[in-house]
Amino acid sequence: MRKICALLLAACLLSPPLLAEERKINHSISLQEPAKPAHIEASLMNGSILVEGYDGKNVEISAVVKPLKLITAENTKAESSTTRPSKGLKKIANTAMYLEVEKDGNQISIDSMNKNQNIALKIRVPFNSNLDLALHRGDAIEINNVHGSIEVGNHDGPITAKGIRGPIVAECLRHDLVVIFDQYDTSKPSSLNAHRGNIDVTLPKKSDVNIEIKTYQGEIYSGLDAEFKAVDTVDKDASEHEQRISFGGAMAAKLNKGTQQLLINTYRGDIFLRNK
Amino acid sequence: MMNFEEIITQKIQYLNGETSQDLDDKMQAIVEANPELQAEIEFIETIWQSQSLADDHQPSPALDARFYQMLSLAQSSQSPPTNDMIPETKKHWLDTVSRLFSLKPLAQFALLVLVFFTGWNLNTPSQPLVQVTSQKLEEQIATLNAMVAMTMLRDQSATERLAGVTYSAANAQNDTGLNDLLLELLINDNSSAVRLAIVDALAKRNNLHDIQSKLMFSIKKQNNPLVQMSLIRLAIQKQILIDENTLSALLNDQSIDTDVKDYIRENRRQLTGRHSV
DSSP: OOHHHHHHHHHHSSTTTTOOOEEEEEEEEEETTTTTTTEEEEEEEEEEEEEEEEEEEEEEEEEEEEOOOOHHHHHHHHTTOOOOOOOTTTOOOOOOOOOEEEEEETEEEEEEEOOOEEEEEEEEETTTEEEEEEEEHHHHHHHHOOOOOEEESSSEEEEEEEEESSSEEOOOOOOOOOEEEESSSSSEEEEEEESOOOOEEEEOOOOEEEEEESSSSOEEEOOSSSOOEEEEEEEEEETTEEEEEEEEEEEEEETTTOOEEEEEEESSEEEEEOOO | OOOHHHHHHHHHHHHTTTOOOOOOOOHHHHHHHHHHHHHHHHHHHHHHHHHTTTTTOOOHHHHHHHHHHHHHHHHHOOOOTTTSOOOOOOOOOOHHHHTTTSSHHHHHHHHHHHHHHHHHHHTTTTTTHHHHHHHHHHHHHHHHHHHHHHHHHHHHHHHHHHHHHHHHHHHHOOHHHHHHHHHHHHHOOOOOOHHHHHHHHHSSOOGGGGGOOOOOOOHHOOHHHHHHHHHHHHHHHHTTTOOHHHHHHHHHOOOSSSSHHHHHHHHHHHHHTTTOO
């Protein structure tokens, strides 16, 4: 009996709808103007994104279509309701990859909105590239050693950005957001937001940054050489000779000259600020 | 004994006008007694008369001396003669007048008056003209700042739009067009970071009663719980009251995050203005 169950289990696991072949693609794109920064947009419905900066002029894309997960009860029900007979027919595993790559000058767009596939996307970009990344479901977004501006949002997973310079606008919903600055670019402000996840930021000691933090229920931990003070808002109504002072609401600290803003918002997540 | 040279010199001096006395009788007798001398005297007279040297105007010795002084100075220094070398001529009063009222001195005088006038007026700010000018200048600067902010806010990049929000908060808080754009982005911008920054920028304004209804409308339109809670906190901070029906609708909306609903419940009294009995 145990042998029969084991065999049945193996048959289920090995059945074509569940065991799709992994498919890999590799593609290299040369920039129209290699001396200027590339702008890479990547948007996936399901999967993971890894972007690495390197000392090169091309954008190198590799993608792996991962095996499908077990078919859910809902999917089984939908399949059994088909009206067309399939007896004698062989079911073909759909390994077609829905991944569009467009190039327009130095702008490269990578897009896959297919819900039924999990795509692990890896992109190697020149160091000074600008990124715009979005992941709706799946795993993590990871960025390493990219020195251009970064816009990144992960609805259902964590974000890790290391060796970056900013500016960065990043948003997580329920997972952690970890950012390690190699240098802090003061050309534009940066913003890090997480609803329930923690935010962990590492800054070089020489950064000229004015940090402003708002957290409703989270804690703040700091190893920076700067004192945090509550930002008070004073509203004055001159016509009615009234004034209203709101104490707190935000905590702020200035590192060195405090040239540029770094805005950090969480609801429940804790905030960690570290020195490099 | 008078020699021939003395006679010739006397003749030349007479012809030059240096003396009024021609050859006397004694000299004349010597000339008539010597054919060679007589020929020479006649030759000199002929030459003098043919060239009409006696009729030409010759420069005076004083003028001559000044000419040669100028020439030697010019040769030694290669510089034009100065006014004191040039013989003075009588100045006409019209020349003086035209020199004083020529374009360059007039322009210099006008500039001096303008600088004096401007400095005096800047030091007396109570002057209405200066106040009006200063006010117009401030308005133009504010308009320019608003235009810069609007350009940044319309950029495709979220980092640029975020920079535009912080720029507008610092430089152009009172521009109506800019505030309308910020409210539009509060509802439609796809970056929650930009929308959060807009809420922070609005929080710095003193009075939000003119846009109160738009702010409350935007709460329902938000898809990010952090932005929704920031708007609710803004309503509390600015004493913008929300009616019970609106609050109930938010609490019953399935798409609203539970954390947001908890936040509304915790601050319900402040939001509705109802105080405990």
